[in-house]
Amino acid sequence: MATKAKEEEKSGRGMQLQGYKVEGLSIAGHETCIIFPSLDLAFDIGRCPSRAISQNFLFISHAHMDHIGGLPMYVATRGLYRMKPPTIIVPSCIKEDVEQLFEVHRRMDHSELNHTLVGLDVGEEFCMRKDLFVKAFKTYHVIQSQGYVVYSVKQKLKQEYLGLPGDEIKKLKSSGMELLLQETQCPILSLMKLILMF
Numbered sequence: 279m280a281t282k283a284k285e286e287e288k289s290g291r292g293m294q295l296q297g298y299k300v301e302g303l304s305i306a307g308h309e310t311c312i313i314f315p316s317l318d319l320a321f322d323i324g325r326c327p328s329r330a331i332s333q334n335f336l337f338i339s340h341a342h343m344d345h346i347g348g349l350p351m352y353v354a355t356r357g358l359y360r361m362k363p364p365t366i367i368v369p370s371c372i373k374e375d376v377e378q379l380f381e382v383h384r385r386m387d388h389s390e391l392n393h394t395l396v397g398l399d400v401g402e403e404f405c406m407r408k409d410l411f412v413k414a415f416k417t418y419h420v421i422q423s424q425g426y427v428v429y430s431v432k433q434k435l436k437q438e439y440l441g442l443p444g445d446e447i448k449k450l451k452s453s454g455m456e457l458l459l460q461e462t463q464c465p466i467l468s469l470m471k472l473i474l475m476f
C-alpha cells in the first residue's frame with residue numbers, strides 16, 4: 279500500500295497528509311473538489327471529477343457553481359453504477375433549493391436521483407459512523423459558507439484504571455465495559471474553502 283501511495287503521489291494523483299490520502303483539485307472560480315478516500319468523503323464536488331463518485335459522503339461548503347455544479351451528476355452517476363445512494367451534507371440555508379434542483383432534474387429526465395440530503399447549521403454535528411463525526415463551522419465568503427471539522431471518536435480506559443494489572447481489568451470488565459471506558463473525541467482534519475488544515 280505504501281508503495282502504491284508513493285506511486286500515486288509521484289504521478290500527481292493524490293498525496294498523503296497526516297496519514298490521510300488526499301486527492302482532488304481546487305482552481306478558484308473553476309472547480310473545487312477535495313477527496314479523502316480513506317474517510318469515504320469528498321469536500322465540495324466541483325464539476326464532479328470521476329474519483330469523487332466512489333465517495334459515499336459529500337460535504338458542501340457553499341452554493342457557488344465551482345463548488346456545487348457537479349452535484350446532480352454525482353448523484354446520477356452513482357445511480358447509473360447502482361452504487362449506494364450517497365449522503366450529501368449542505369448548509370441548512372440552501373437545503374430547500376438543493377431539493378428543488380433535484381426535483382427539476384427528476385421532472386426533466388424521470389430519473390430517481392436517490393440520495394439522502396442533510397442540512398447542517400454552524401455548530402451542528404453529523405455522525406458519519408460510530409467512530410467518526412463532523413461538525414460545521416462558519417467560514418467567511420461573499421455568500422453564506424461553512425467548513426467542517428472531522429472528529430474521530432475513540433474509547434479509552436478511564437484515568438483511574440490506567441496502570442491496573444491485566445487480570446484486574448479483566449475482572450472489572452465482567453461488571454461492564456462502559457464503567458471502564460470513556461469516549462474521547464479528537465479533531466483529525468478541518469475542511470474549509472481553499473484551505474486544508476491538518
Ligand SMILES: [Zn+2]
Pocket residue numbers: 340342419
Ligand atoms: Zn465561492
